[in-house]
Amino acid sequence: MxxxxxxxxxxxxxxxxxxxxxxxxxxxxxxxxxxxxxxxxxxxxxxxxxxxxxxxxxxxxxxxxxxxxxxxxxxxxxxxxxxxxxxxVDTLEDNYYLLKQLAHLFGKEEKAQFFNLKTYEAFDITRSEKPLKVAYLIWKNPYMTVGGDTFISRILEELGFENLFKNQKRYPEIQLEDLKVADLIFLSSEPFPFKEQHIDEIREVCQNQKILIVDGEAFSWYGTHLAKCGKYYRELLKNV
CATH class of the missing domain: 3.40.50.1980 (Nitrogenase molybdenum iron protein domain)
Structure with a gap:
């Protein structure tokens, strides 16, 4: 084919x-x-x-x-x-069925099952009793974040975080002032390539938040990619 x-x-x-x-x-x-x-x-x-x-x-x-x-x-x-x-694909369950569907199309059931099991292992983590509020930024000029109806937001939830903008839809524009009530600010490596210099810019307004650059692929790439992110997720949680 x-x-x-x-x-x-x-x-x-x-x-x-x-x-x-x-x-x-x-x-x-x-x-x-x-x-x-x-x-x-x-x-x-x-x-x-x-x-x-x-x-x-x-x-x-x-x-x-x-x-x-x-x-x-x-x-x-x-x-x-x-x-x-x-x-x-909006949820981990959707991701599971995506791999099952692809496996059925190409006769790769055994490999799909392997990656689905590894994905669930990646999210087999200890979560905080009180979730930290996270603002996850994907763009600059204007600053944009993720609403509660996105795959990224669902991954944040699976990792035990609370999306600060969970009540908004898709990818809303925000002001830096809106981030002051966050516990954490994640700057994604994609689609906008946030760098260390952007942390300094944001810190001028958000002085009390921990600001981290995170691997955008680990939050937005569905399919088999999530199965490879277990170590990254654990290191990230340890860091915050």
């Missing part, structure tokens, strides 16, 4: 499940894992700006997209000519 993945974390999952480079024939420029294998796969644009002509030229049997990461109109255009699987 010739497969094109329009989702970075799903590209990683397909390789982890055991698909080869002659089966995954197209991927986005943001599909960066596993590094040694994705370099062998044709780039078909970005997640939001697909090269539809390039995709059509590759003659895929299946295209895998995501409700949030891809543009609806582009996906619908591809549906006219190709079989398209549109995924939607």
């Amino acid at each position: 010739r497969v094109i993945s329009l989702v970075p974390s799903i590209t990683e999952a397909l390789f982890d499940l055991g698909l080869a480079t002659d089966e995954i024939v197209g991927r986005t420029k943001f599909c960066i894992h596993p590094k040694d294998l994705v370099r062998e796969v044709e780039i078909i644009g970005g997640t939001k700006n697909l090269n539809l002509d390039k995709i059509k030229s590759l003659k895929p049997d299946l295209i895998i997209a995501n409700k949030e990461e891809n543009v609806k109109e582009q996906v619908e255009e591809l549906m006219k000519d190709f079989r398209v699987l549109v995924t939607n």
Whole structure:
């Protein structure tokens, strides 16, 4: 089967499940894992700006997209000519069934079960009785955070944190003043690449909060990636 993945974390999952480079024939420029294998796969644009002509030229049997990461109109255009699987992952349970679905499609049930078990092990942690309030920033100029209806927020909850903006939707814009009631401020490494200099800028307003740069992939990449983050989660919890 010739497969094109329009989702970075799903590209990683397909390789982890055991698909080869002659089966995954197209991927986005943001599909960066596993590094040694994705370099062998044709780039078909970005997640939001697909090269539809390039995709059509590759003659895929299946295209895998995501409700949030891809543009609806582009996906619908591809549906006219190709079989398209549109995924939607909001919770760990959704992630479990995503891997089960991919495993069924490609006959990789045993590997999917392995990664699902490793994912649940990654979140088998001791949680604080009183959750710390976390503001998780994903963008600068304007500052943007995550609402309670996002996958990132669910991962924060699974780790025992309380999302300061859990009552808001999707990715609201905020002011630094809004962060003063947080216990912790997490600056994600993606999509905006927060660095140490940004901690200093935020600390001018938020002087009483602990501010950390966190691995954005560990909070937003579903599929098999979560199964590899157990050690990172434990170190992060120890640090806070």
